[in-house]
């Protein structure tokens with residue numbers, strides 16, 4: 001049996017949760033039109049939809065909430081957060097935003113506004129894809145081949161394919177508007193990117209004079225993987241590693257709802273003051289004055305403390321979290337459930353193409369498994385497969401690279417008994433999996449369809 005390391009915290013406040021009855025679950029999933037995003041939270045026992053903004057803040061963070069300076073402009077809380085972000089990233093220019101996609105709106109909107117074109121990434125996340133398409137750009141994903149092979153044990157499966165990047169730039173540099181790396185690669189199984197890869201991409205971006213930004217929603221988890229797996233980093237602190245990221249890029253944007261351990265927040269940090277000032281103009285239009293960026297002073301305080309605590313070796317919060325996920329992944333693997341290996345950060349990803357081979361990809365096998373997991377166990381997960389990334393090109397269905405069901409682990413929220421319950425439910429599904437049916441879309445919006453589309457079981 002896989003190891004479960006004891007948590008570096010104890011619980012001071014609890015939130016009651018309740019299992020809805022089987023009859024209620026059956027009604028609830030129909031009412032939600034088989035879209036897990038539409039389920040009501042009250043109808044869920046264990047919510048693994050996302051780790052975004054769903055974690056538990058520490059006592060230190062709650063204490064700093066009371067220190068929030070709610071001045072409209074140039075609040076003390078802004079100055080404190082700016083300093084913390086500079087300490088952790090080494091980047092001097094700082095713009096708060098209310099969450100990751102708000103930062104994307106400002107950054108991607110500005111850069112593609114100047115020069116529409118390709119945004120080349122290891123794997124653009126769905127909200128980034130939304131902003132790229134909205135701004136008439138084209139997302140291009142060139143994660144290494146190992147990154148789409150669920151069984152490959154390569155330690156940095158989030159890396160960008162450097163040969164492909166070189167080819168794109170040799171052949172059509174003028175069409176590239178922006179280069180990004182997502183740390184860790186959420187859409188590709190939470191797999192980390194090595195520092196060597198960040199550095200290589202940076203050097204190529206420099207050579208072709210292209211802006212290079214890091215999507216750092218989970219960069220402290222990524223730094224932990226580098227510390228554990230990359231030669232030469234074993235003795236470096238998490239903060240030394242995150243500061244090194246800052247050396248090899250033009251800037252970063254963050255959905256702070258992940259590695260900053262807050263329920264809301266985000267920011268952009270960068271080197272160039274002129275670009276920062278242009279971005280501030282957009283920030284004022286979409287988010288608010290550049291020193292609060294759509295957030296209250298108390299949110300800025302909680303974010304500052306959350307970031308400081310996350311990089312602290314003493315507190316060990318990130319190490320515990322990554323080990324928690326490893327326990328879940330390794331135990332499911334031992335029990336014969338196909339999962340993306342090795343365990344990445346923030347989530348366990350079930351390889352549903354292998355688990356449910358009888359469901360064709362155009363019938364969204366990972367969504368079908370997500371529905372079954374809810375019906376059996378009151379557990380909400382999220383599809384990261386053809387419902388999220390599949391498309392029709394000239395009437396032909398193009399599936400996502402992988403059909404994954406993501407079991408996303410909120411920070412400091414669930415404990416070993418919850419994970420063991422989840423494991424038992426998945427094992428019981430495995431024993432009857434041939435009975436699970438695929439789904440079809442009955443209604444869909446133009447962009448980001450997985451959030452709001454309606455589905456129905458295929459007869």
Ligand SMILES: Cc1ncc(COP(=O)(O)O)c(C=O)c1O
Nearest residue numbers: 052099100101125127186217255
């Ligand atoms: C890698 C990555 N980038 C960007 C975002 C968007 O952030 P937000 O949900 O805060 O808008 C997310 C959210 O899940 C993410 O995982």
